[in-house]
Amino acid sequence: MKVDNLIIGAGIAGITLARRIAEEKNESVLLVEKRNHIGGYCYDYRDLEGILIHKYGPHIFRTDNTKVYEFLSRFTDWYDYQHKVLTYVGGHYYPMPINLDTVNNYLNTNYSSADVIEYFDSTRVKIDAPKNVEEVITSQVGKEFYNQFFKNYTEKQWGVDPSKLPPEIVARIPIRANRDDRYFSCRYQGIPIQGYTQMLQNMIDHKKISVLLNYNFYNHRDEIDAVNVYCSAPIDEFYEYRFGSLPYRCVSFKFERHNVEKYQPVSVVNYPNENAYTRITEFKYFTNHQSKNTVIAKEYPSGEGDPSYPIPLKENIKLYEKYNELAKEESVTFIGRLGTYKYYSMDQIVDEMVEMKL
Ligand code: UDP
Numbered sequence: 001m002k003v004d005n006l007i008i009g010a011g012i013a014g015i016t017l018a019r020r021i022a023e024e025k026n027e028s029v030l031l032v033e034k035r036n037h038i039g040g041y042c043y044d045y046r047d048l049e050g051i052l053i054h055k056y057g058p059h060i061f062r063t064d065n066t067k068v069y070e071f072l073s074r075f076t077d078w079y080d081y082q083h084k085v086l087t088y089v090g091g092h093y094y095p096m097p098i099n100l101d102t103v104n105n106y107l108n109t110n111y112s113s114a115d116v117i118e119y120f121d122s123t124r125v126k127i128d129a130p131k132n133v134e135e136v137i138t139s140q141v142g143k144e145f146y147n148q149f150f151k152n153y154t155e156k157q158w159g160v161d162p163s164k165l166p167p168e169i170v171a172r173i174p175i176r177a178n179r180d181d182r183y184f185s186c187r188y189q190g191i192p193i194q195g196y197t198q199m200l201q202n203m204i205d206h207k208k209i210s211v212l213l214n215y216n217f218y219n220h221r222d223e224i225d226a227v228n229v230y231c232s233a234p235i236d237e238f239y240e241y242r243f244g245s246l247p248y249r250c251v252s253f254k255f256e257r258h259n260v261e262k263y264q265p266v267s268v269v270n271y272p273n274e275n276a277y278t279r280i281t282e283f284k285y286f287t288n289h290q291s292k293n294t295v296i297a298k299e300y301p302s303g304e305g306d307p308s309y310p311i312p313l314k315e316n317i318k319l320y321e322k323y324n325e326l327a328k329e330e331s332v333t334f335i336g337r338l339g340t341y342k343y344y345s346m347d348q349i350v351d352e353m354v355e356m357k358l
Contacts, residue, residue, distance in 0.1 A: 011040020
């Protein structure tokens with residue numbers, strides 16, 4: 001089979017790139033995907049009652065990047081959703097990220113914003129340049145809030161002690177002294193009104209793009225003759241693990257249907273401490289879906305399953321760099337979270353793809 005461009009993996013990275021190549025270069029693009037659906041981890045589908053279910057966990061699109069937002073907006077309208085998260089600690093729900101109400105409810109105080117700033121100033125561990133997750137959080141809020149709200153969640157999520165993890169992991173989580181209870185404060189935020197799958201399907205609806213599903217590239221390596229190769233699958237797998245496996249964190253989901261209109265007060269509740277799962281997502285909130293029943297998913301991180309999160313430890317990045325050297329020699333371009341071994345959010349991935357020099 002001869003094509004101008006081969007893209008391995010039909011997730012948001014591969015599909016964004018496919019669309020650009022087709023439109024801007026007018027070249028043929030073949031997307032090959034091992035799963036039976038497009039969309040990668042953004043894939044969503046409708047359940048019996050029409051609730052849009054995010055099969056691989058909650059995906060909330062947000063960005064400050066106008067170019068990224070405008071690019072995707074060609075293919076979808078947005079449901080204007082503001083993400084709110086609660087965290088369940090000691091039998092109570094608290095706003096997450098930590099804000100004025102979290103502090104007052106947890107400490108049973110009536111602090112003003114100025115009081116909270118003063119309180120954290122007295123409890124914070126004095127570190128000027130935090131070097132890991134533990135230091136980032138304790139240097140802002142002190143040990144008590146760190147232990148209750150971050151320590152166990154992070155350990156469970158990443159399978160690594162937070163003192164070993166780099167600061168970027170929690171960079172997206174602010175600490176607030178006001179009552180803002182939004183999870184993200186980006187300029188643009190929303191959920192594709194017909195779902196991510198439909199948005200991505202609209203992107204690949206182009207005469208120059210074809211897609212093969214249920215197609216494991218590694219079983220057909222020699223059958224495709226492509227001028228350019230892009231890969232959003234794990235880079236270590238592409239090179240047959242010749243330097244060893246890159247560690248990834250995996251997540252699995254236990255879906256439950258409940259005969260109640262609402263199961264929990266917001267779309268996502270975090271469970272940092274007692275439970276094996278990190279969070280419970282109730283999907284109907286994402287598009288304000290009205291139905292008698294509801295669907296939730298409990299999220300369990302583990303070391304086994306399909307790779308989901310790259311684990312950005314120094315030694316892992318070093319190993320990734322070794323693979324990346326091979327990539328440079330062979331003129332294969334790696335893209336997306338798994339191809340570049342980066343803890344990217346959706347907008348960062350789309351940004352890379354819209355800015356990539358073709
Ligand atoms: N985090 C935490 N407690 C929480 C929420 C987040 O300790 O209640 C930390 C944890 O290390 C997590 C990181 O912050 O991996 C980023 O959280 P986010 O919800 O953005 O993660 P994602 O949705 O990408 O899994």
